[in-house]
Amino acid sequence: MNGFRTILGERGVIEDADDIDPWVHDWRGRYHGASRAILSPATTHEVAVVVMLANEMGVPLVPQGGNTSMVGGATPPPDGSALILSLRRMNSIRSISAQDNLAVCEAGVILSNLHDAAQAIDRRFPLSLGAKGSATIGGLISTNAGGTQVLRHGTMRALVEGIEAVLPDGSIHHGLDALKKDNRGYDIKQLLIGAEGTIGIVTAGSLRLVPSIADRAVGWACVASPQDALALLRHAERTIGNVVEGFEILGDDTLAAALNLLPGARCPTQTRAAWYVLVEVDLDAVGGPSAYERLESALATAFEKGIVTDAVIAANEAQAEQFWRIRESLSAAERSLGPALQFDISVPVASMPAFMIDAAQAAEQQFPGTTTSSFGHLGDGNVHFHVRAPAGTDGPSWIAQTGPIISAYVHDRVVAAGGSISAEHGIGQMKRAELGRLASPAQIHALRAIKAAFDPGGIMNPGKLIPLASEA
Numbered sequence: 001m002n003g004f005r006t007i008l009g010e011r012g013v014i015e016d017a018d019d020i021d022p023w024v025h026d027w028r029g030r031y032h033g034a035s036r037a038i039l040s041p042a043t044t045h046e047v048a049v050v051v052m053l054a055n056e057m058g059v060p061l062v063p064q065g066g067n068t069s070m071v072g073g074a075t076p077p078p079d080g081s082a083l084i085l086s087l088r089r090m091n092s093i094r095s096i097s098a099q100d101n102l103a104v105c106e107a108g109v110i111l112s113n114l115h116d117a118a119q120a121i122d123r124r125f126p127l128s129l130g131a132k133g134s135a136t137i138g139g140l141i142s143t144n145a146g147g148t149q150v151l152r153h154g155t156m157r158a159l160v161e162g163i164e165a166v167l168p169d170g171s172i173h174h175g176l177d178a179l180k181k182d183n184r185g186y187d188i189k190q191l192l193i194g195a196e197g198t199i200g201i202v203t204a205g206s207l208r209l210v211p212s213i214a215d216r217a218v219g220w221a222c223v224a225s226p227q228d229a230l231a232l233l234r235h236a237e238r239t240i241g242n243v244v245e246g247f248e249i250l251g252d253d254t255l256a257a258a259l260n261l262l263p264g265a266r267c268p269t270q271t272r273a274a275w276y277v278l279v280e281v282d283l284d285a286v287g288g289p290s291a292y293e294r295l296e297s298a299l300a301t302a303f304e305k306g307i308v309t310d311a312v313i314a315a316n317e318a319q320a321e322q323f324w325r326i327r328e329s330l331s332a333a334e335r336s337l338g339p340a341l342q343f344d345i346s347v348p349v350a351s352m353p354a355f356m357i358d359a360a361q362a363a364e365q366q367f368p369g370t371t372t373s374s375f376g377h378l379g380d381g382n383v384h385f386h387v388r389a390p391a392g393t394d395g396p397s398w399i400a401q402t403g404p405i406i407s408a409y410v411h412d413r414v415v416a417a418g419g420s421i422s423a424e425h426g427i428g429q430m431k432r433a434e435l436g437r438l439a440s441p442a443q444i445h446a447l448r449a450i451k452a453a454f455d456p457g458g459i460m461n462p463g464k465l466i467p468l469a470s471e472a
């Protein structure tokens, strides 16, 4: 550890077991690792020298930001062979410009801090998620994170204009320039986005900002089915244009769990339905019909067409926040219903409504006693599909014994529907074997070839993303 201490100083090397402990378990508490130390560089240069030394010594590194990975991506292996490389000290916003619509952030900047900084210059970074108070720019880039605004603004792939990174040999990729056009062959930036720390350490990113919201309206609509929910989205897009920024679906059972969990919360509409949609319309500029008027007109005509059965638009910001509070509580609400297997899946958008119904019925039939629910980003073809354990079951042993069988069943259906077993959370260690089982030989070959080309010594985040020889 002396070599690392020489580079980083006392502050940059944490060896106290109590200080290390919170960072060797994943957010869901499913993976438990071990590490002798957390290395905590403060500059890109320090990252480069640390990586060079680790490469020489053959010491594996696990890059870590906020440790909010849903797939055990930032948890070190349990044998203690790897060191954690935390980027959390690299937390400065190097520059932010309304003129360029750009923020250059170091990897350890927490998402909500970027939101605040952008707001201060009358701009916004249009990506948000439940872990925004902990998730870092480096982690968001490395998982190609999504969230609730992908419909209009895309995932991190669409929002990252440039990347600075340290590659596994310790060399620095200086790629922060935000070029609109750049055709110099392979795009290293896009290779690093979503690479889950397996081919390099992201030290900073140039991120696209958009105008702050000039006017917004948030509505809650009752629909009879996911098919009608999708019909509402297409109807809204056709009638009011590309201003629908949020479009989230949930079932009545999920709503009931949320209302149970949130003190004082109530269903926004007078009537209940089988399904609900939370819809947000955002205008970048004022002029013409307001966001409220546009949403009201879309919902009224959808009502006339029989697509929605009831709807309400938040009368003010406080009410809009109440609607979103329900949406943001859904993961916790679902957890309160007992042990469950949670699938973060996508299929082509047009196929998602039927998938939600068919897969739920099929899973409940195939595994008697289980109950299912799905909620989330319908407009992106991405829902969180949950299969809950039969009542009275011991959660951990049910997950250990039946989990792999149910996972394989659900993933097979996803693949048969032309979908992905990881829509936004990545592969990490949780889905590595399933990726190996289901990906095409060409995809596995490409993943391994890229990994080997960048990281021949295999020091970058071992055990994550790339299926083992026995798994493919």
Ligand SMILES: Cc1cc2nc3c(=O)[nH]c(=O)nc-3n(C[C@H](O)[C@H](O)[C@H](O)COP(=O)(O)OP(=O)(O)OC[C@H]3O[C@@H](n4cnc5c(N)ncnc54)[C@H](O)[C@@H]3O)c2cc1C
Pocket: 027, 062, 063, 064, 065, 066, 067, 068, 069, 070, 073, 074, 087, 107, 128, 129, 130, 131, 134, 135, 136, 137, 138, 139, 140, 141, 142, 143, 144, 145, 146, 147, 148, 196, 197, 198, 200, 201, 202, 203, 331, 424, 425, 428, 461, 464
């Ligand atoms: C409540 C909650 C809600 C969530 N909602 C969403 C959602 O809506 N959409 C979504 O996409 N995700 C969501 N997530 C998952 C998670 O927040 C994202 O994956 C996030 O991008 C992880 O950021 P992090 O800084 O915590 O990264 P970590 O968890 O620390 O790391 C994630 C992965 O990135 C790697 N990594 C981290 N930093 C770097 C770096 N600087 N360079 C190279 N590799 C690095 C790690 O090794 C690991 O593989 C949610 C998580 C929680 C807990």
